Amino acid sequence: MAPGAMRTALNALSDARPVPYWLDDPGRPAALPALTGDEHCDLLVVGGGYSGLWTALLAKERDPERDVVLIEGREAGWAASGRNGGFCSASLTHGFSNGLARWPDELHRLEELGERNLDAIEAAAARYGIDCAFERTGEIDVATEPYQVAELRERYEEATALGFTGLELLDRDAVRAEVDSPTFLGGLWDRRGVAMLHPAKLAWGLKRACQELGVRIYEHTRGLELARVRPRDGSASGVRSGVARSSGVRSRGARPGAARSSGVRSGVSRSGAGMAVRTPHGRVFARRVALGTNVFPSLVRRVRPYTVPVYDYALMTEPLTEDQLAAVGWRNRQGLGDSANQFHYFRITFDHRILWGGYDAVYPYGGRLSAGLDHRPETYRKLATHFFTCFPQLTGVRFSHEWGGAIDTCSRFSAFFGTAYDGQVAYAAGYTGLGVGATRFGADVMLDLLAGERTERTELEMVRSKPLPFPPEPAAWAGIGLTKWSLARADARGGRRNAWLRTMDRLGLGFDS
Secondary structure, three states, rough: OHHHHHHHHHHHHHOOEOOOOOOEEEOOOOOOOOOOOEEEEEEEEOOOHHHHHHHHHHHHHOOOOEEEEOOOOOOOOHHHHHOOOOOEEOOOOOOOHHHHOOOOHHHHHHHHHHHHHHHHHHHHHHOOOOOOOOOOOOOOHHHHHOOHHHHHHHHHHHHHHHOOOOOEEEEEEHHHHHEEEOOOOEEEEOOEEEOOOOOHHHHHHHHHHHHHOOEEEEOOOOOOOOEOOOOOOOOEOOOOOOOOOOOOOOOOOOOOOOOOOOOOOEEEEEOOOOEEEOOOOOEEEEEEEEEEOOOOOOOOOOOOOOOOOOOEEEEEOOOOOOOHHHEEEEEOEEEEEEEEOOOOEEEOOOOOEEEEEEOOEEHHHHHHOHHHHHOOOHHHHHHHHHHHHHHHHHHOEEEEEEEEEEEEEEOOOOOEEEEOOOOEEEEEEOOOOOHHHHHHHHHHHHHHHHHOOOOOOOOHHHOOOOOOOOOOHHHHHHHHHHHHHHHHHHHHHHOOOOOOHHHHHHHOEEEEE
């Protein structure tokens, strides 16, 4: 890195606050009380991010009489739901190409379901008065190398041949007319398939909507252990007071109150059995449990090998002046992402800041989750230099915020689903960075599975199949490290994938943030 570029980056970062911009908001709601003692409900939702909040909300919309409790280890939206870039995509498959490679026979149905899901998110924001700056501006995938121009054209032609519309191929002049960077050589604009929003305000709005429908939410209430209730006396085997055997499950959630559902005693269902989740200061007995813990270790242990945590980092600039805005254009406010393997994502906010994130995807050995990994100064410096390479006309702009967080990654890049305990527990995980929109679909899937219903969602091969699990350590560390090195090498060699990456492609294995 040239000394001048490093000085520019360091100056721009000198006053950045090490906190997620979205969470650094005076409108952030106060934390709700933790659970103390025992609770009883029809449905317990573990996790107060998008996955859990959508599940609780949709459960009440389906059946207003259903008694729903949600527990969250910190505060609603505290983890990935309040730290992401605010790209809300219709894609359920982590993009068209990944969906075509994995589920070609049902891609049209998956795309249709994804479009309906995004429409439903927009409608819910309007219906519940969720002021999350929702803008249906679309996203442009930009090419910054000649080989990427060819790849975007190939993707456009493939999608068009299959009857998909809504994509616009942009040449160099056309993409720079939208957002001006000397590094842009072309682009592919999905005009309707992506919305920009304020991610934390979406989570907070969903939390409020859940409360208004009668969901009892307890924050600072970690789910420690899951067990089946004994039908005879309503006790739960293995659920005791004391230190958790299962650590690290920090869910996310909202508020106590409201009446308990009649006929649900000690979590025992009409079939004679139920579930119980132990928390630090109490227990929740429920007929059904939906797990939306995502990156945090699942309470169903056999699910854990299917995901690994990947730390992702982002910067936010100070508000741009009128002259600076004019220098970059960006009048249509699309989200952008470059087409490299180690990619950047970037967007302009409602208050004229630029969010710039991505590139580094950091896997901690053993899947260790730690608050210390939420910040990585060497990545911030790297991101800042890349920003000024992309937008040299913004030299002198300073960054106000820098932050990171963990994403749940699975080997097929898109969510997987399942049940445990004879269908009394459902889970969804593995969204791999595209969970802002897809978690609502996943919530519907979990509710379908818990109801034992055959629906157009549960009949999907995507829903019925699982990704390949990650190997145990040290094989996971070695394999992920080799994959990251190979991806960086491909970026430097015109996109040419080496033997390792070609083998991973054939096996359907991947690593991505």
